[in-house]
């Protein structure tokens with residue numbers, strides 16, 4: 287028996303999910319496209335097994351339906367699906383960056399023997415479209431699921447099992463709680479990045495040295511300002527009441543800094559940096575929390591090609607399991623820092639000794 291997975295909106299997130307499922311034993315992936323050229327593209331890039339422009343053809347005999355369109359379209363699709371004779375036991379989920387409104391919409395619908403479970407993979411990028419899709423996008427990321435209280439546990443388990451293919455870790459949350467937290471740690475940073483870039487752009491219009499000198503700090507904090515405008519319009523409008531509260535708190539943070547500077551309060555400024563540093567260094571990757579922690583090493587790396595491969599091979603040769611690698615660039619022509627993440631503390635300890643023996647500068 288083949289399990290059919292229908293993906294509506296095969297872009298960055300839908301395409302990445304499709305790549306996680308496609309080719310796995312017993313799974314077949316159909317992509318729904320709203321324009322013919324997109325259906326062609328999904329097939330030619332090998333992201334789905336088949337593609338269709340018909341909602342019915344994609345949905346009718348599907349076991350799982352993933353809605354991966356912009357947040358502003360999710361409810362429209364869910365309502366349309368609720369009017370179709372879907373396969374009994376079918377699980378509909380979504381990947382929208384907000385969860386309360388789609389959960390509320392699902393509660394108003396008559397979905398006999400069909401279960402809706404909201405979802406949100408906490409991974410992504412500033413890129414969009416199927417061109418940016420990757421089967422590795424969700425590896426080691428958190429994947430939030432927001433099952434309604436009356437959803438059968440079996441349906442929840444079935445979706446969680448399917449999502450094992452993403453190598454993400456499932457976190458179960460209430461939709462409103464999700465929107466508060468994700469508003470703060472994802473949506474607010476996007477607003478701040480965009481506002482900052484636009485502020486500097488205005489200065490740069492009068493003096494182009496602003497963009498010439500913009501270095502690591504500006505680039506690090508503003509990467510997400512290049513995110514897709516339509517995707518983010520929908521997210522921010524959908525989470526509007528949370529965002530308005532968070533922006534008022536943000537104003538207070540800005541006012542506090544204004545106060546410190548006006549008062550020439552050096553101790554206060556140091557204190558603000560100390561506090562931020564200590565919280566940031568405890569972000570969940572390192573903390574023992576609701577999900578398996580990662581153990582990180584940072585090493586200085588020279589900026590030359592092949593360095594990631596060389597280090598990964600050296601560790602692999604010693605049977606040390608590496609979970610994730612990231613280069614944290616400061617500037618393109620100077621040495622960067624490589625972050626190596628391990629699931630097991632013992633792997634981290636062994637990697638540290640090996641890399642020190644190879645004369646790398648290693649920080650835990």
Ligand SMILES: NC(=O)c1ccc[n+]([C@@H]2O[C@H](COP(=O)([O-])OP(=O)(O)OC[C@H]3O[C@@H](n4cnc5c(N)ncnc54)[C@H](O)[C@@H]3O)[C@@H](O)[C@H]2O)c1
Nearest residue numbers: 295296297298299320354355356357382383410411414415
């Ligand atoms: N970008 C991220 O980092 C990220 C992370 C997690 C979740 N999400 C959520 O995932 C969803 C998709 O975002 P994405 O980043 O993959 O965007 P994307 O632009 O890469 O993909 C959007 C998909 O929706 C389709 N689409 C657009 N307009 C449509 C329309 N009118 N009718 C039908 N289909 C249409 C597009 O063809 C595309 O396949 C959003 O709900 C977003 O909130 C995004």
Ligand SMILES: O=C(O)C(=O)C[C@]1(C(=O)O)C=C[C@@H](O)C=C1
Nearest residue numbers: 383407408409410411412472510
């Ligand atoms: O890494 C990025 O570029 C992202 O914007 C990913 C990010 C985030 O803010 O962390 C963005 C939106 C999501 O819904 C989830 C994750």
